Amino acid sequence: TTLFRSQCIKRVLKSQGLATWDGIQSLVPFDGGPFATFEAAWIYPHSSPYMPDSFMEVIGTKGTTHIDRQAEAIDAILDEARELIADGAVELVLIGQDTTAYGQDIGYAPGLAGLLRTLNELDGVEWLRLMYAYPSVFTDEMIEAIASCERVVKYVDIPLQHINDRLLKAMARRTTRVQTERLLESLRQRVDDIAIRTTFIAGFPGETEEEFGEMLDFVEETRFERVGAFRYSHEDGTVAGGMEDTVSEDEKLERYERLLEAQAEISLAKNRELRSEERRVGKECRSRWAPYH
Numbered sequence: 001t002t003l004f005r006s007q008c009i010k011r012v013l014k015s016q017g018l019a020t021w022d023g024i025q026s027l028v029p030f031d032g033g034p035f036a037t038f039e040a041a042w043i044y045p046h047s048s049p050y051m052p053d054s055f056m057e058v059i060g061t062k063g064t065t066h067i068d069r070q071a072e073a074i075d076a077i078l079d080e081a082r083e084l085i086a087d088g089a090v091e092l093v094l095i096g097q098d099t100t101a102y103g104q105d106i107g108y109a110p111g112l113a114g115l116l117r118t119l120n121e122l123d124g125v126e127w128l129r130l131m132y133a134y135p136s137v138f139t140d141e142m143i144e145a146i147a148s149c150e151r152v153v154k155y156v157d158i159p160l161q162h163i164n165d166r167l168l169k170a171m172a173r174r175t176t177r178v179q180t181e182r183l184l185e186s187l188r189q190r191v192d193d194i195a196i197r198t199t200f201i202a203g204f205p206g207e208t209e210e211e212f213g214e215m216l217d218f219v220e221e222t223r224f225e226r227v228g229a230f231r232y233s234h235e236d237g238t239v240a241g242g243m244e245d246t247v248s249e250d251e252k253l254e255r256y257e258r259l260l261e262a263q264a265e266i267s268l269a270k271n272r273e274l275r276s277e278e279r280r281v282g283k284e285c286r287s288r289w290a291p292y293h
Contacts, residue, residue, distance in 0.1 A: 043080055043094050074108060074115060078122070085124040091282060092119065095131040100138050113141040120149040127282070131157045136175040138183055147191045154194045156187065161201050163218040164211040171204065172239065177218075184222060197226035202259055203252030204232045205243035212255050220262050225270060227263040231256045 081092055094115070096102065103111040110117070112130075119128055128151050133142075135158050146152050162168055163177050187194055200215060219227060231252040235241050247255075 043077060043084070043092055074103075074118065077115065078118065081119055081122055081125070085122065090125065091127040091129060092125055093129045093131055094119075097132070098134045098137070099130060099132050100134045100142060111139070111141070113139070113145040116142075116145040116149055116152055120151045125151055128152045129155060133158050135160060135180055135183055136173065140186070143186055143190050146187075146194075154191050155197070156194065157197045158183075160198045162204065162207075162211075162215055164207075164214050167204055167207060167211055170206065170240070170243075171201075195225040197228070198224055199228040199230065200259060201230050201232050202255040203247040205240055205245050205247065207232075207247055207255075216259060216262060219259065220266070223266050223270070224263070226267065227259070229256050229259045229263075 084092060094112075100112055102115055103109070108114065116128065116130070119125065128149070130146065130152070133156050138158070146154065146156065160180060161171055161173060163180065165176050168175060168177070184196065187196060200219070202212065231249075232240075232245075232247070234245060
């Protein structure tokens, strides 16, 4: 929210040797106030029950962080949303370490589904987008909110990381292949025209060629709209960091490329299916920090 956003901007200013809004406006052309030309804005609905994976150290898990760790009430998020809309944002993107866990630490029973329904009623917002929805706590209420709220885009980012049960357990993902398949089936059955994006890791410690093949087959069978991939890299202080890295860098690269090549064919086919259709789209701004948007 405001604190998170302002501190991020301060860090950018500091990294550029600047100290004022005039300084940042000299780097990026703005029309009026500091956020006047932002068509999309990000809201961070922090929820503290986040459980870390075995392979990644997340902000805050070492005891210090760059944002206030006190749980935010829904009113604070609504205030931030109204401020961003007033600044010119037409799309609000909800993102967190575990967005689907929102509300658990503040006793907000409606959770993420309630937050989506409340934001959906705000005047001035065109689109609401959900990012980083953890698969193990994706409830039926959340699916229903995505399906029924007209301003919530029919898109969801679900980081799966793998599909093999042994590796999911080693990654501390707290879900199984069967549970994942049921969730994806429910999303596609209940949310018309939904686009699902996910990410996978190639070369996790101990991953065999057979286990990678299971993940590759799953991608080809499931036909996600978008897939991102990463080659596993060691990180100190994590459970996986203490595991023997049995997959060579060449093998990681080869598996990573095979995964992306398979998805490229799927994405191309899905894009071709959209020929002759008319869709409303959003155009992101181009800046010094994001030259490819």
